Amino acid sequence: MKYDTIIIGGGLSGLVCGISLAKRGSKCVIVSAGQNALNFSSGTFGLLSRLPDGRQITSPLEAIGELDENHPYRIIGEDKISEYAGMTAGFFEECGIKLHGNNDANGYVVTPTGDYKPAWLAMEDITIFPEKQEKIGEKVLVVNFKGYLDFNSAFVANAFEKSGSSCRMETVSLEATERLRRNPTEMRAVNIARVLDNESVLSEFAEAVKKLIKDEDVVVLPAVFGLNNAASLDILKNNIGVKTLFVGTMPPSIPGVRTQMLLKRAFEGAGGTFLMGDEVTGGEISGHRVLNVKTVNLGEVMLEADNFVLSSGNFFSKGLIASPEKVYEPVFDLDVDYLKDRSLWYDQDFFRKQDYMGFGVKVDSSLHALKGGDAIDNLYVTGSILAGTNQLYEGCGAGVAIFSAFYVADSISGKKEN
Amino acid sequence: MNMQEKNESANNFEQCIKCTICTAYCPVVPVNPIFPGPKQAGPDGERLRLKSSYFFDDALKYCMNCKRCDVSCPSGVKISDIIQSARIKYGRHKPKLRDMMLASTDLVGTLARPFAPIVNSTISTKPVKAILDGVMAIDHRRMFPKYAGRSFESWFRKEAGPLQSSFRNQISYFHGCYVNYNYPQLGKDFVKVMNAIGFGVNLLDHEKCCGVAMISNGMMSSAKKHAVHNVKVLKKAADTTRKILATSSTCTLTIRDEYPNLLKVDNSDVRNDMEIVTKFIYPLVAEGKVKLVFKKGYKAKVAYHVPCHMERLGWGIFSAALLKMIPGIEFTMLDSNCCGIAGTYGFKKENYEASQAIGKPLFDQINGIDPDFVTSDCETCKWQIEMSTKYQVKHPISILAEALDLEATAKLNK
Numbered sequence: 078m079k080y081d082t083i084i085i086g087g088g089l090s091g092l093v094c095g096i097s098l099a100k101r102g103s104k105c106v107i108v109s110a111g112q113n114a115l116n117f118s119s120g121t122f123g124l125l126s127r128l129p130d131g132r133q134i135t136s137p138l139e140a141i142g143e144l145d146e147n148h149p150y151r152i153i154g155e156d157k158i159s160e161y162a163g164m165t166a167g168f169f170e171e172c173g174i175k176l177h178g179n180n181d182a183n184g185y186v187v188t189p190t191g192d193y194k195p196a197w198l199a200m201e202d203i204t205i206f207p208e209k210q211e212k213i214g215e216k217v218l219v220v221n222f223k224g225y226l227d228f229n230s231a232f233v234a235n236a237f238e239k240s241g242s243s244c245r246m247e248t249v250s251l252e253a254t255e256r257l258r259r260n261p262t263e264m265r266a267v268n269i270a271r272v273l274d275n276e277s278v279l280s281e282f283a284e285a286v287k288k289l290i291k292d293e294d295v296v297v298l299p300a301v302f303g304l305n306n307a308a309s310l311d312i313l314k315n316n317i318g319v320k321t322l323f324v325g326t327m328p329p330s331i332p333g334v335r336t337q338m339l340l341k342r343a344f345e346g347a348g349g350t351f352l353m354g355d356e357v358t359g360g361e362i363s364g365h366r367v368l369n370v371k372t373v374n375l376g377e378v379m380l381e382a383d384n385f386v387l388s389s390g391n392f393f394s395k396g397l398i399a400s401p402e403k404v405y406e407p408v409f410d411l412d413v414d415y416l417k418d419r420s421l422w423y424d425q426d427f428f429r430k431q432d433y434m435g436f437g438v439k440v441d442s443s444l445h446a447l448k449g450g451d452a453i454d455n456l457y458v459t460g461s462i463l464a465g466t467n468q469l470y471e472g473c474g475a476g477v478a479i480f481s482a483f484y485v486a487d488s489i490s491g492k493k494e495n
Numbered sequence: 496m497n498m499q500e501k502n503e504s505a506n507n508f509e510q511c512i513k514c515t516i517c518t519a520y521c522p523v524v525p526v527n528p529i530f531p532g533p534k535q536a537g538p539d540g541e542r543l544r545l546k547s548s549y550f551f552d553d554a555l556k557y558c559m560n561c562k563r564c565d566v567s568c569p570s571g572v573k574i575s576d577i578i579q580s581a582r583i584k585y586g587r588h589k590p591k592l593r594d595m596m597l598a599s600t601d602l603v604g605t606l607a608r609p610f611a612p613i614v615n616s617t618i619s620t621k622p623v624k625a626i627l628d629g630v631m632a633i634d635h636r637r638m639f640p641k642y643a644g645r646s647f648e649s650w651f652r653k654e655a656g657p658l659q660s661s662f663r664n665q666i667s668y669f670h671g672c673y674v675n676y677n678y679p680q681l682g683k684d685f686v687k688v689m690n691a692i693g694f695g696v697n698l699l700d701h702e703k704c705c706g707v708a709m710i711s712n713g714m715m716s717s718a719k720k721h722a723v724h725n726v727k728v729l730k731k732a733a734d735t736t737r738k739i740l741a742t743s744s745t746c747t748l749t750i751r752d753e754y755p756n757l758l759k760v761d762n763s764d765v766r767n768d769m770e771i772v773t774k775f776i777y778p779l780v781a782e783g784k785v786k787l788v789f790k791k792g793y794k795a796k797v798a799y800h801v802p803c804h805m806e807r808l809g810w811g812i813f814s815a816a817l818l819k820m821i822p823g824i825e826f827t828m829l830d831s832n833c834c835g836i837a838g839t840y841g842f843k844k845e846n847y848e849a850s851q852a853i854g855k856p857l858f859d860q861i862n863g864i865d866p867d868f869v870t871s872d873c874e875t876c877k878w879q880i881e882m883s884t885k886y887q888v889k890h891p892i893s894i895l896a897e898a899l900d901l902e903a904t905a906k907l908n909k
């Protein structure tokens with residue numbers, strides 16, 4: 078099978094790259110071994126909120142010059158990053174995904190553990206506040222589903238009390254959600270969301286919430302609505318009547334799952350082919366070029382292309398593998414930047430900076446992959462598999478995934494024009 | 496040393512990270528509140544069942560084995576295999592007469608076919624449907640696939656068989672029960688196309704039903720017998736023609752994956768030789784080894800539905816690519832959705848409503864597109880879509896047979 082571009086990995090980065098290319102008429106295929114990090118994100122995108130030395134950042138675009146030279150942002154270049162940041166919300170809007178936020182200064186979202194976390198853009202469910210601890214109203218009613226543990230009302234209420242509101246907590250229990258509790262581990266965001274995708278259950282829920290309101294001017298709910306269609310959010314807001322805000326839950330993330338579904342649809346809508354549940358197991362490299370890759374499902378049939386993009390994610394998605402002796406990239410055995418001394422990989426304190434999260438595949442200035450120190454001319458690397466950044470620590474996961482995808486899509490289409 | 500691999504159990508339930516993403520993609524979850532969902536029915540329940548069979552939940556029978564959960568799982572857990580294996584191991588209910596009847600496609604086919612006109616008109620009459628519904632719990636709103644008057648095998652042996660040895664290349668064909676008893680035309684189209692591109696067709700030394708319906712209705716020992724027999728005759732065929740092609744995505748998946756994973760029948764000798772016809776043809780055309788000539792003026796607006804099992808095989812791209820090559824075809828790829836029938840599942844009274852609700856997004860999309868016809872590689876998807884929309888469903892090979900200038904193509908591929 079012959080394509081213009083083959084993308085390995087259908088997460089945020091692979092999809093953004095694929096959509097950009099397919100929209101420009103390129104014949105693209107994405108091979109994706111399973112669902113990805115987007116499904117577990119908090120419903121927000123990070124651009125940059127902390128430098129490697131620990132300094133907090135409020136204006137991310139101004140701080141890019143302070144990053145190391147091998148950080149993907151520095152490789153792509155400050156000007157390009159600003160340009161891409163400006164394009165992002167519009168790009169997602171065209172895919173049917175509403176994002177809101179500010180490129181000049183990070184905003185804040187409330188986490189399910191009741192902290193304020195910096196964020197660049199948020200999906201439409203998640204409320205993003207320009208200031209930390211912004212007061213959202215005088216009296217706040219936090220409503221949760223009975224038995225749902227991935228959203229802790231007390232923590233969330235605590236966050237809003239810190240910002241000066243008085244909070245009350247209530248739970249709702251519907252026949253449809255009670256049924257989920259027969260199996261104690263099934264009271265999870267996706268299960269609730271699927272039940273609430275039913276219009277009559279949704280209005281039953283809205284009625285139940287309305288009844289609980291006494292004199293509150295704001296209602297806060299877990300973001301477990303609108304799995305298949307974000308329109309549910311507006312229906313709910315209208316039915317409840319008072320100002321209604323949503324706070325993200327512990328993973329999985331309903332806004333994240335919905336975003337993933339919409340991106341996939343946009344890619345296929347632009348003419349792309351998405352091979353879901355298939356895995357690239359290796360590729361043939363000759364000279365400085367990848368000739369083809371093979372997959373589990375396609376067997377003897379090779380996938381050939383002019384260009385290849387590796388967007389296979391970090392350890393979590395098995396884009397990188399850690400064995401007792403080394404960290405390696407399993408598809409092409411590319412050069413990986415990692416600490417040789419295993420004892421330095423992680424900090425015993427789980428909440429401190431974990432250095433293994435900064436490992437990744439080495440690239441040149443065009444994001445070509447390096448193998449044995451040499452660049453492979455038609456193999457690009459995007460997203461969280463890139464070396465040079467600890468995305469969790471720096472809060473730049475989505476930014477790296479999106480901007481590196483734009484950059485590579487530009488290089489590939491530019492190459493064609495020349 | 497790969498420590499992880501050494502610590503993995505046969506059905507890898509411990510790879511589950513409890514993310515519930517599979518639940519987001521299971522078509523049964525939103526329509527059947529009794530079904531506990533893939534995570535609970537699969538890896539979570541397995542952990543408990545290993546302690547005691549007391550924890551087996553009869554609601555596992557609502558799983559359609561569509562395998563959409565497997566395709567979405569980020570950890571590669573073989574969820575549907577865990578569920579089906581559990582049904583095999585712990586299922587307490589003996590299959591009912593109805594289940595045995597629905598499952599024994601080749602036996603019932605053999606009995607019914609000689610009386611096809613009578614059977615067809617009898618099972619479509621109101622009183623008979625009422626009996627099927629009341630006594631057998633086969634939903635009266637279901638339309639039955641018709642039985643053909645003459646089986647594919649009998650047509651082949653008489654009409655086409657003797658001509659096949661004249662072709663330079665040879666392949667074998669696993670036609671399945673549906674082609675044999677209900678829709679021989681698809682088998683005839685297959686033979687036409689294969690002959691035109693220079694391949695002689697051989698039948699197996701007596702294939703048996705792949706057994707998929709027996710597996711889903713809990714008739715494990717029969718299914719296993721069929722599997723052992725089929726692997727034996729497939730091996731014999733592979734030794735002479737190497738490739739064995741099929742037109743049904745479900746038969747293909749069953750033979751390739753369910754035999755070893757569920758029935759524990761070793762098929763490693765033949766697994767890679769068995770594939771769906773479009774996966775065989777498209778690469779030959781793309782590499783220029785086979786040349787196709789199309790009729791002038793052929794025009795059709797088609798919408799392609801990838802059957803769940805084709806999706807799991809990962810081969811929908813081949814059928815799509817082949818169809819897109821036909822000049823004059825206006826092609827739409829339908830969104831990835833289950834049609835809701837899942838073999839014999841949708842025939843059962845207790846599943847009818849759920850089955851139609853599952854298929855609704857697909858039917859709505861088809862109605863919106865208003866194609867000349869729908870195309871799909873699965874016979875049960877065909878029944879379901881034809882029953883639930885006003886559109887006819889054709890197999891990609893039948894479309895190819897219609898669109899090709901068979902004579903001109905044959906000349907180029909001598």
Ligand SMILES: Cc1cc2nc3c(=O)[nH]c(=O)nc-3n(C[C@H](O)[C@H](O)[C@H](O)COP(=O)(O)OP(=O)(O)OC[C@H]3O[C@@H](n4cnc5c(N)ncnc54)[C@H](O)[C@@H]3O)c2cc1C
Nearest residue numbers: 086088089090110113114118119123357390460461474475
């Ligand atoms: C749990 C979690 C939560 C996060 N939350 C946030 C957040 O809230 N905000 C934020 O900005 N960032 C977050 N991040 C950072 C996240 O990594 C990035 O935002 C971004 O989603 C990464 O996208 P990606 O496409 O590079 O990788 P991934 O999303 O990991 O996708 C990689 C894909 O490649 C596939 N794949 C891997 N190997 C192969 C192969 N051989 N063949 C075929 N397919 C393959 C995988 O199955 C997977 O689908 C989070 C990360 C994790 C792990």
Ligand code: SF4
Nearest residue numbers: 511512514515517568
């Ligand atoms: S998707 Fe896979 S890992 Fe996640 S809950 Fe389901 S089986 Fe477990």
Ligand code: SF4
Nearest residue numbers: 521558559561562564
């Ligand atoms: S096989 Fe299909 S019906 Fe069964 S649990 Fe998985 S997704 Fe649901």
